[in-house]
Amino acid sequence: xxxxxxxxxxxxxxxxxxxxxxxxxxxxxxxxxxxxxxxxxxxxxxxxxxxxxxxxxxxxxxxxxxxxxxxxxxxxxxxxxxxxxxxxxxxxxxxxxxxxxxxxxxxxxxxxxxxxxxxxxxxxxxxxxxxxxxxxxxxxxxxxxxxxxxxxxxxxxxxxxxxx
Amino acid sequence: xxxxxxxxxxxxxxxxxxxxxxxxxxxxxxxxxxxxxxxxxxxxxxxxxxxxxxxxxxxxxxxxxxxxxxxxxxxxxxxxxxxxxxxxxxxxxxxxxxxxxxxxxxxxxxxxxxxxxxxxxxxxxxxxxxxxxxxxxxxxxxxxxxxxxxxxxxxxxxxxxxxxxxxxxxxxxxxxxxxxxxxxxxxxxxxxxxxxxxxxxxxxxxxxxxxxxxxxxxxxxxxxxxxxxxxxxxxxxxxxxxxxxxxxxxxxxxxxxxxxxxxxxxxxxxxxxxxxxxxxxxxxxxxxxxxxxxxxxxxxxxxxxxxxxxxxxxxxxxxxxxxxxxxxxxxxxxxxxxxxxxxxxxxxxxxxxxxxxxxxxxxxxxxxxxxxxxxxxxxxxxxxxxxxxxxxxxxxxxxxxxxxxxxxxxxxxxxxxxxxxxxxxxxxxxxxxxxxxxxxxxxxxxxxxxxxxxxxxxxxxxxxxxxxxxxxxxxxxxxxxxxxxxxxxxxxxxxxxxxxxxxxxxxxxxxxxxxxxxxxxxxxxxxxxxxxxxxxxxxxxxxxxxxxxxxxxxxxxxxxxxxxxxxxxxxxxxxxxxxxxxxxxxxxxxxxxxxxxxxxxxxxxxxxxxxxxxxxxxxxxxxxxxxxxxxxxxxxxxxxxxxxxxxxxxxxxxxxxxxxxxxxxxxxxxxxxxxxxxxxxxxxxxxxxxxxxxxxxxxxxxxxxxxxxxxxxxxxxxxxxxxxxxxxxxxxxxxxxxxxxxx
Numbered sequence: 001x002x003x004x005x006x007x008x009x010x011x012x013x014x015x016x017x018x019x020x021x022x023x024x025x026x027x028x029x030x031x032x033x034x035x036x037x038x039x040x041x042x043x044x045x046x047x048x049x050x051x052x053x054x055x056x057x058x059x060x061x062x063x064x065x066x067x068x069x070x071x072x073x074x075x076x077x078x079x080x081x082x083x084x085x086x087x088x089x090x091x092x093x094x095x096x097x098x099x100x101x102x103x104x105x106x107x108x109x110x111x112x113x114x115x116x117x118x119x120x121x122x123x124x125x126x127x128x129x130x131x132x133x134x135x136x137x138x139x140x141x142x143x144x145x146x147x148x149x150x151x152x153x154x155x156x157x158x159x160x161x162x163x164x
Numbered sequence: 165x166x167x168x169x170x171x172x173x174x175x176x177x178x179x180x181x182x183x184x185x186x187x188x189x190x191x192x193x194x195x196x197x198x199x200x201x202x203x204x205x206x207x208x209x210x211x212x213x214x215x216x217x218x219x220x221x222x223x224x225x226x227x228x229x230x231x232x233x234x235x236x237x238x239x240x241x242x243x244x245x246x247x248x249x250x251x252x253x254x255x256x257x258x259x260x261x262x263x264x265x266x267x268x269x270x271x272x273x274x275x276x277x278x279x280x281x282x283x284x285x286x287x288x289x290x291x292x293x294x295x296x297x298x299x300x301x302x303x304x305x306x307x308x309x310x311x312x313x314x315x316x317x318x319x320x321x322x323x324x325x326x327x328x329x330x331x332x333x334x335x336x337x338x339x340x341x342x343x344x345x346x347x348x349x350x351x352x353x354x355x356x357x358x359x360x361x362x363x364x365x366x367x368x369x370x371x372x373x374x375x376x377x378x379x380x381x382x383x384x385x386x387x388x389x390x391x392x393x394x395x396x397x398x399x400x401x402x403x404x405x406x407x408x409x410x411x412x413x414x415x416x417x418x419x420x421x422x423x424x425x426x427x428x429x430x431x432x433x434x435x436x437x438x439x440x441x442x443x444x445x446x447x448x449x450x451x452x453x454x455x456x457x458x459x460x461x462x463x464x465x466x467x468x469x470x471x472x473x474x475x476x477x478x479x480x481x482x483x484x485x486x487x488x489x490x491x492x493x494x495x496x497x498x499x500x501x502x503x504x505x506x507x508x509x510x511x512x513x514x515x516x517x518x519x520x521x522x523x524x525x526x527x528x529x530x531x532x533x534x535x536x537x538x539x540x541x542x543x544x545x546x547x548x549x550x551x552x553x554x555x556x557x558x559x560x561x562x563x564x565x566x567x568x569x570x571x572x573x574x575x576x577x578x579x580x581x582x583x584x585x586x587x588x589x590x591x592x593x594x595x596x597x598x599x600x601x602x603x604x605x606x607x608x609x610x611x612x613x614x615x616x617x618x619x620x621x622x623x624x625x626x627x628x629x630x631x632x633x634x635x636x637x638x639x640x641x642x643x644x645x646x647x648x649x650x651x652x653x654x655x656x657x658x659x660x661x662x663x664x665x666x667x668x669x670x671x672x673x674x675x676x677x678x679x680x681x682x683x684x685x686x687x688x689x690x691x692x693x694x695x696x697x698x699x700x701x702x703x704x705x706x707x708x709x710x711x712x713x714x715x716x717x718x719x720x721x722x723x724x725x726x727x728x729x730x731x732x733x734x735x736x737x738x739x740x741x742x743x744x745x746x747x748x749x750x751x752x753x754x755x756x757x758x759x760x761x762x763x764x765x766x767x768x769x770x771x772x773x774x775x776x777x778x779x780x781x782x783x784x785x786x787x788x789x790x791x792x793x794x795x796x797x798x799x800x801x802x803x804x805x806x807x808x809x810x811x812x813x814x815x816x817x818x819x820x821x822x823x824x825x826x827x828x829x830x831x832x833x834x835x836x837x838x839x840x841x842x843x844x845x846x847x848x849x850x851x852x853x854x855x856x857x858x859x860x861x862x863x864x865x866x867x868x869x870x871x872x873x874x875x876x877x878x879x880x881x882x883x884x885x886x887x888x889x890x891x892x893x894x895x896x897x898x899x900x901x902x903x904x905x906x907x
Contacts, residue, residue, distance in 0.1 A: 020852050020885035021893070023420050024505050058751050101846065105737075105751045138737050138751065142846035143504040 029141045031077075031097045033150030035109060035127070039157045041089050049112040050086040050126075052077040052097055052152070058105035058136060062120040062164035075099045076110075082117060101143045106136045106163075109154050120164045127154035188230030188254025189481075192262030194223045194239055203266060204401065206241040207276040209284050213537035214576055214584075216276075216284050221403045224261075228481040229537050230254040237262075238286060240276055242298045245269040245714070268816075269714075269779065279346070279374040279394040281616060281626070282383060282586050283576050288709060291626055291650030291662045293319075293721050293769065297373040299398065304821060304860060306411055306877050306902050308434065308455060310373070310395065311362040315856075317375055318786025318810045319769050321829055323803060324889040325362055329377050330723060331765040331792040332390025332701070334803040335836070335889060336733050336757075340673050342699070344380065344388040347395050347546075348488065348528060353387060354550045355566030355594040356601055358673030361550070364492045364524045366472035368409060368436040369451050371398035377769075378723065379668030379703040382628040382648035385590065385610050389668035389701040389727065397488065399476050400449035405440040406907045407451075413900030415460040416883060418509070423893070425462050425509045432457040432900070436470075446477040460895055461509040463497035463516055471525075482534040491525030498554055501891025505847035508893040512845075514556075522552035538578040545571040562681065564598035566674075584616040586628075594674065600690075601678045604637035608671075614648075626650040626664075634671045637678070644669045644698060659710040668701040672731055676757040688735065688843060691756040699759075701727045715779065719771040730761040732802075735838040753842035762796045765804075780817060786810045802836055805829045822861035829854040835890050845891040854888070857881045862902070872905040 031054060041047075056073040057064060068074035077097035078084045086109070087093050107129040114122025129152045131137040141147050194206040202223025209216040210227060213235070217225040234253055240246035244266035252262060280290040287294060295317045307313045311322050321328045323335045333342040338359040345352045345360045354361055373395050380388035412433040417424055434455030441448055453470040469492070476486040498518030499511045510516075528546040535541070546569070553563040574588035594606035614628035628648045635641040650664030681690045707721035734756055739749045767790040775782045788808045792801040800806075807830040814823040831853045840848030862875030876899070883897040 019419055019883070020855075021505065021508075021850060021887070022885075023422060024847055024850070026506065059748075101844075103753065103842070103844070140841045140844045142844045142848075144506060144846060 024144055027144045027146060028098050029101045029143060030146045031095070031099055031104075031107065031139065031141065031150060032146050032148035033095060033152065035086065035093050035095060035152050035154060037091045037154045037156070039155040042156050044088055046113055047088060047111050048115070048122075049082060049084070050088065051084070051110045051112075052086065052095055053106075053108060053110050054097065054099055054104040054139075055106040056102050056104055060106060060163040065120070065164065066118070072100065073102075075104075082112075096146075099141055101141050101145075104139045104141065107139060107150070107152065108136075108160070109152055111156075123164070125160055125162055126156055127152045128160045130160075188228070188232065190227040190230055190235075190237075190252065190254050190262065192225050192264055194219045194225065194241070194264045194266060196244070197265040197267045203241055203244070206239055206244075206264075206266065207284070208264075209238045209240075209276055209286070210537065211236040211238060212578075212581070214283060214540050214578060215534060215537050218399075221401060226481070229534060231537065238276075239264045239266065240286075241266055242275070242300060243268060269775070277374050278349075278396065279376055279392060281584075281614065282349070282574055283584075288654075288660050289624065289652055291624075291652040291664045292666075292705060293377040293707060293719075293723075295320075295375045295377070297375070299371055302367055302370060302373075303409075303904065304823065304862060304875070305825075305858070306413075306860070306875070306900055307367055308411075308432070308457075309362045310365040310367055310370075311360075313367075313373065314375075314393075315827065316810060316812065316825060318771060319377055319767075319788040319808065320375065321805060321808060322888065324892055325360070327360065327393070328804070329375070329391035330725065330767060330769075330788065331790045331801065331804045332725060332727070334730075334732060334801060336731075339733075340670065340676050340731055340757075341387055342389040342670060344384050344386070344392045345395070346384065346392065347490075347526065348397055348530065348544075349394060349542075350528065350544050350546045350570055350572060351384070351387070351592070352395070352526070352546075352548065353673075354524075355548065355568035355606075356550065356564050356596045356598060356673065357675035358387065358670075361492075361524055363466075363468060363494060364490070364526075365395055366397060366451065366470060366490050368438065368453060368470075369397050369449070369472045369474070370395055372396045378664065378705055378725070379646075379648075379666040379701050381632075381644075381646035381668040382630050382666050383586075383612060383614060385612075385630060385632045385646070386608070386634065386644075386698075387670045389670050389699060390725075397472070397474060398449075399486070400440040400442075400447035400474060402442060402447055403440075404442070405438075405449075407436075407438040407440075407905070409436040409902070409904040410434075411900055411902040413877075413898050415458075415895065416897035416899065418460070418893075418896045419883060419885060422506055423509045425507075430458040430460050432459075432898070434468075438472075443475075446475045448475040449473065459497070459499075461499055461502075461511070461893070463511050463518065464499040466494060466496040468492060468494040484532050486528075486530040488526070488528040488530075490528075491523070493523050495519060495521045498556070499892075501843070501845045501848070501889075502893060503846065505850050512891075517558075518554060518556040518561075520552060520554045522550070524548075524550045524552075539576070541573070541575045543571075543573050545569070562598070562600045564596065564600060566594065566596045566598075569593045582618050584618075585614070586616075587611075587613040596674045600681050601675050602680070604674050604678060606634070606636040606674055608632060608634040622654040624652045626652070632669075632671075636671070636674055639677070639694060642671065642698060644671075644700075658712065659708065662707045662709070663705065665702070665704045668703060670699045670731075672696040672698065672757070676731055679757070689740065689752050689754045691738075691740075691754050693756050693758060696731055696757060697729050697759050699727065699729050699731055701725055715775045717773045719769075721769045723765075723767055723769070725763075725765040727761075727763040727765070729759040730763060731757050732760045733836075733839075734758045734760060735836065735842045737842070760796070761794055761801070763793060763801055764795050765790060765792045765801070767791060781813055781815050783811065783813045800833045802834045803832055804834075805832050819864035819867060820861065821863075823859075825856075825858040825860075827854070827856050840890060848890045851887050851890070852885075854886045854894075855882065855884050856886075857884075870905075871907055872903060875902040875904075876900070877902065 109127040206219040376392040380392040415430040436453040438451035451472045457466040473489040526548040570592035572590040590610045610632040612630035646667040648666035705723040711717040772785045792804040809828040860877040865872045
């Protein structure tokens with residue numbers, strides 16, 4: 001019986017000396033994955049910019065898209081400027097978009113075709129992150145977590161439903 | 165309703181011609197064999213009858229109603245070996261007082277319990293697994309709220325405040341408990357959400373807690389799917405008594421500075437003062453308590469006031485009337501889950517300013533008459549009120565007031581030598597008014613019947629059935645029939661086999677049916693579901709108990725629990741109008757209670773009690789293995805651990821008492837992924853196996869002539885960091901000092 005007590009004590013101490021939960025690494029929250037273009041690319045002069053967007057608002061329309069972008073509930077990657085764009089003529093490109101922790105109901109690729117930056121008609125959504133029912137997939141991003149493995153398919157000649 | 169009336173009439177017609185009480189009186193005195201001092205609070209049961217008593221301050225007891233034959237009496241008390249005395253006759257004028265001496269022991273196996281059959285019986289007679297927590301265990305562990313005590317019971321886990329007996333419950337924020345809590349034999353679940361509020365239990369005035377593992381609806385009705393907990397409050401002694409209990413504890417620093425959110429030390433402290441007196445014909449006790457827990461987490465402090473009063477009067481030798489008043493008033497922070505594991509002691513942003521204020525309490529009455537050694541009846545009634553509101557930054561979010569009235573009339577009758585019938589009627593009425601749940605009324609009535617048949621000297625067959633009819637608001641009434649059967653066979657003087665099969669069920673609470681809320685601190689929108697059906701269960705158990713020697717006993721049980729229509733919160737994305745003024749729907753994370761799961765839980769439990777070093781030490785070990793299967797989805801059930809191990813070693817040496825408790829709970833295989841994703845709970849998947857080691861010691865200062873006991877407790881000695889519930893870091897190491905006394 002004394003041996004049993006000794007063994008039990010040793011098991012308890014050895015099993016619990018790791019201290020339990022530890023601090024997770026400090027990570028900036030982000031969306032991570034691949035953009036896959038499955039159609040031929042349109043002429044380069046017809047695509048002024050190409051961005052990834054992640055929207056906490058859905059549905060999005062011309063009445064709330066600009067407000068959403070300015071308020072930060074719609075995130076634009078790689079940057080909110082006419083000088084930034086995803087790569088052109090690359091059929092598969094990875095992305096790592098830092099975003100604030102939130103729930104994103106609408107994620108996709110936005111192309112600017114027109115010259116007027118504040119005209120909704122200058123823009124087209126050319127790809128959407130979809131769930132198994134072909135609806136926009138909801139993605140929750142939490143603090144210190146990167147949601148990875150996302151694949152956004154772009155087909156320039158078979159566009160998804162347009163928000164505006 | 166018609167069938168209910170037929171059954172009720174049947175039961176009442178079955179009431180036999182009541183035999184009249186006989187005059188035989190047994191007077192005795194119980195003493196400590198070693199010191200010769202009288203023992204107060206010993207239980208005396210007359211075997212083969214429904215008679216019994218408890219010894220008073222001078223160790224004296226009186227039992228009236230005995231006949232002329234010889235009886236066997238069993239005298240038991242926590243901390244002493246039970247005494248069985250045969251060939252006892254009622255005392256006449258010339259008969260001497262019966263002297264009973266009890267030997268102190270650390271091994272307690274033959275306790276008297278009342279929950280399994282609604283009457284006093286020896287623990288070994290119970291055909292189901294039953295654990296007992298004594299008042300001394302509560303005091304030694306410095307238990308502040310009763311859920312803490314539940315963590316020391318083998319086969320029981322507690323997810324924050326939701327109890328889970330042998331895997332029957334997952335987690336639903338306490339709503340819709342699958343364990344029925346009784347306070348002095350009457351259901352003590354809140355009228356709105358059907359949950360257990362542990363803080364309302366008057367821990368300082370508890371005599372004993374009995375925990376039945378397995379379905380108990382055949383005697384107790386709704387909610388007894390996974391088990392029944394009966395909290396028995398103590399009666400006022402028959403002499404003046406002043407008691408107090410003072411404690412103060414200090415939370416140790418966590419291992420990581422990131423979790424040390426406060427610039428100062430955090431304390432938990434409390435004071436309970438109680439006074440008992442004999443006032444005219446009644447024994448009365450009154451306790452008032454105040455406790456403050458500053459908590460190791462931000463916005464998680466608890467402030468409580470408690471009042472407990474109980475009075476009883478013996479209208480005659482055989483009739484006792486008891487009245488109880490119990491109230492809790494508290495304010496506490498609204499910590500739902502952490503901001504992240506890196507900030508594990510800080511709540512998520514929407515919860516940072518939230519508080520909950522509540523006032524809860526009950527008024528109860530109980531009348532018991534022992535008509536003869538073969539017949540007694542009990543009439544009980546209770547009002548239980550719950551009022552709470554939660555605020556966020558000064559803005560009131562949710563308010564609820566629920567009122568529950570309930571009654572139970574029980575008859576217990578021994579027909580001849582072989583059969584013991586327990587039967588009765590029960591009823592309840594609810595009224596709920598809340599911005600979360602709406603305004604609703606609910607009603608319930610039930611009849612029950614149980615027969616304990618002494619097949620022969622060694623075997624008892626217990627059968628029972630209960631019919632419940634419940635109606636919630638405007639929904640149709642729903643009826644449930646709950647049968648049970650159990651057998652208990654004493655194969656030798658030291659070994660008892662038991663087997664039982666019983667049904668359980670739970671009506672959905674008004675909260676689960678009608679809850680409707682916009683996004684609040686949890687960021688989730690909650691939707692009503694009026695189509696919920698009752699949950700059901702069927703529990704089977706086979707067990708053996710053996711007292712191998714005075715120093716060794718064991719209990720082994722195998723059990724099986726089939727559960728259907730389990731109501732669980734389902735979190736999902738839905739396109740809805742968030743408020744009536746919205747013109748369009750939008751996608752939002754919502755919660756709805758649904759009949760989701762069919763489950764099968766198979767398991768085994770082993771318990772071992774041993775004393776050693778010439779009975780200086782006593783060790784209890786309990787191990788439970790579970791296979792909790794979600795049959796509908798072919799996966800393991802959420803929030804269930806497959807292995808739990810509880811050990812406790814106690815030392816009693818003169819006036820010194822010390823103990824070491826250790827519990828291990830294996831890492832929970834599966835949690836609610838959707839809740840973690842959509843709530844969202846950052847790092848919600850972080851969890852580890854649980855190892856908790858507690859040390860405690862206390863010393864009675866009676867050697868110095870002081871009626872005081874001083875104790876030191878260290879909980880979570882290893883400062884092991886774990887979660888019971890996703891996103892909720894458990895308390896770190898804590899040191900507490902306790903001083904208690906009685907005059």
